[in-house]
Amino acid sequence: xxxxxxxxxxxxxxxxxxxxxxxxxxxxxxxxxxxxxxxxxxxxxxxxxxxxxxxxxxxxxxxxxxxxxxxxxxxxxxxxxxxxxxxxxxxxxxxxxxxxxxxxxxxxxxxxxxxxxxxxxxxxxxxxxxxxxxxxxxxxxxxxxxxxxxxxxxxxxxxxxxxxxxxxxxxxxxxxxxxxxxxxxxxxxxxxxxxxxxxxxxxxxxxxxxxxxxxxxxxxxxxxxxxxxxxxxxxxxxxxxxxxxxxxxxxxxxxxxxxxxxxxxxxxxxxxxxxxxxxxxxxxxxxxxxxxxxxxxxxxxxxxxxxxxxxxxxxxxxxxxxxxxxxxxxxxxxxxxxxxxxxxxxxxxxxxxxxxxxxxxxxxxxxxxxxxxxxxxxxxxxxxxx
Numbered sequence: 155x156x157x158x159x160x161x162x163x164x165x166x167x168x169x170x171x172x173x174x175x176x177x178x179x180x181x182x183x184x185x186x187x188x189x190x191x192x193x194x195x196x197x198x199x200x201x202x203x204x205x206x207x208x209x210x211x212x213x214x215x216x217x218x219x220x221x222x223x224x225x226x227x228x229x230x231x232x233x234x235x236x237x238x239x240x241x242x243x244x245x246x247x248x249x250x251x252x253x254x255x256x257x258x259x260x261x262x263x264x265x266x267x268x269x270x271x272x273x274x275x276x277x278x279x280x281x282x283x284x285x286x287x288x289x290x291x292x293x294x295x296x297x298x299x300x301x302x303x304x305x306x307x308x309x310x311x312x313x314x315x316x317x318x319x320x321x322x323x324x325x326x327x328x329x330x331x332x333x334x335x336x337x338x339x340x341x342x343x344x345x346x347x348x349x350x351x352x353x354x355x356x357x358x359x360x361x362x363x364x365x366x367x368x369x370x371x372x373x374x375x376x377x378x379x380x381x382x383x384x385x386x387x388x389x390x391x392x393x394x395x396x397x398x399x400x401x402x403x404x405x406x407x408x409x410x411x412x413x414x415x416x417x418x419x420x421x422x423x424x425x426x427x428x429x430x431x432x433x434x435x436x437x438x439x440x441x442x443x444x445x446x447x448x449x450x451x452x453x454x455x456x457x458x459x460x461x462x463x464x465x466x467x468x469x470x471x472x473x474x475x476x477x478x479x480x481x482x483x484x485x486x487x488x489x490x491x492x493x494x495x496x497x498x499x500x501x502x503x504x505x506x507x508x509x510x511x512x513x514x515x516x517x518x519x520x521x522x523x524x525x526x527x528x529x530x531x532x533x534x535x536x537x538x539x540x
Contacts, residue, residue, distance in 0.1 A: 160474065164475045164476060164520070166348065166478060167448070167515070167516055169347050169354075174406075178401030178402070179402065182398050182401050190396045191394060194398070195213050198395075199211040202358050202407065205410070206334075207336055208362060209361065210361060212374065213358055213395035214357045214395055215392075215393050216357045216393075217245060217322040217343060219357055220343070221320065221342050222252055223359055223393065224339075224340040225253050225255070226253070226373055227340070227366055228340075230253045230290060231255065232253070233254070233256060234256065235256050235286060235288040236253075236255050236288050237288045238292040239294035241267065241296060241508070243481055246320050247292070250292075255289070257484070257490065259496070260277060260496055261496060262296075262498065265440060266300070266443075267297075267299065269293050272499065273497060274309055275309050278315070287314075289316070291306070292317075292320055293319050295319070297323055297445075298334075298445040298447050299324070299438075300327055300329035318339065319335050319337050319341040321341050323350075324446060325410065326350060326410050327443070328443065328444040329442070343360070344356075344357050345406075350448050351403065352402070352403075373391055374392075375390065375392075376390035376392060378390065414446045417446060417447040417448060417518055420518075421450045423525055424450050428533075432459055432460075433456070433459025435453040436453075437453075437511075449516045451513050452512060453511050454510055454511075454512065456510075463512045469534070477512050478513045479511065481508070
């Protein structure tokens with residue numbers, strides 16, 4: 155209709171700049187550190203390592219690059235097996251294929267929505283019997299919630315299998331007062347544009363093993379040998395983060411704790427306003443854990459709520475509000491159609507979460523008025539009196 159202004163789009167998780175980023179970007183320009191690497195990169199690595207309590211960190215071009223480096227450092231090769239959470243973004247598993255290795259997917263469990271220790275143990279028992287243990291287990295901390303790391307670590311130690319902790323979505327989260335991303339042999343973070351802090355595009359590899367991370371830097375800079383000319387003895391990658399983007403990350407890191415508190419408040423309001431609606435079940439938070447609540451995720455049980463998750467998503471889209479399904483499990487993806495998969499029990503938990511689950515707008519810049527629009531939209535589609 156003419157004269158009716160369209161409602162402003164509400165996005166799922168847009169970037170949220172603090173203004174502090176400009177100082178570091180300006181410094182890079184003033185000192186002409188425009189090329190990759192530089193003081194901002196060194197400082198950003200040190201600041202992230204200190205924040206999470208790791209010995210060292212390597213800034214790279216993406217979280218995917220960090221996983222790829224971790225697999226390379228663990229000497230994952232063609233025909234090796236790598237176990238990986240199924241309920242995650244494809245970037246968690248694509249690096250397995252880069253190495254021409256074979257992924258095996260592990261189901262979720264209901265209390266964290268993350269890797270099931272029960273399913274993981276089944277998979278390791280089978281692989282030990284077959285005489286081919288995996289070279290690594292990639293554990294994903296979904297939407298900011300830590301997996302059951304104590305149980306997973308105990309099982310992996312029993313079989314002497316290294317852990318890569320995919321904490322792409324969980325910077326600022328903790329498990330038993332220890333930072334997410336610091337439980338495995340390697341931890342990885344993502345600073346993609348939609349993450350809790352962003353460098354536009356970027357990632358970080360962390361570890362307590364300084365010697366191994368020295369090798370990571372070598373691989374990430376095209377494996378350039380120490381020589382008076384360009385000499386290369388090994389395959390390398392162009393994976394280092396630029397000095398300018400690292401400056402953005404430094405400014406973002408300064409407000410990370412504020413961003414976590416804000417997203418947790420967004421979650422609290424959603425749960426308060428929607429948690430008692432029939433058929434609505436929010437993603438839980440494990441005891442002794444602290445989620446950054448990167449995205450507010452919930453299940454909508456059609457048999458109780460009277461609407462499907464797809465109908466809710468479609469309705470919100472009609473109101474110019476972005477909502478999404480939770481990740482489609484990797485064992486259901488066409489890319490991995492013939493891949494082995496271990497379920498938590500007789501029920502396929504990750505498939506059920508995908509079918510019922512949705513993510514709501516959760517950005518730290520989300521206003522109270524915008525969140526109210528989302529809440530009213532869900533109540534409307536569910537025909538709940540306001």
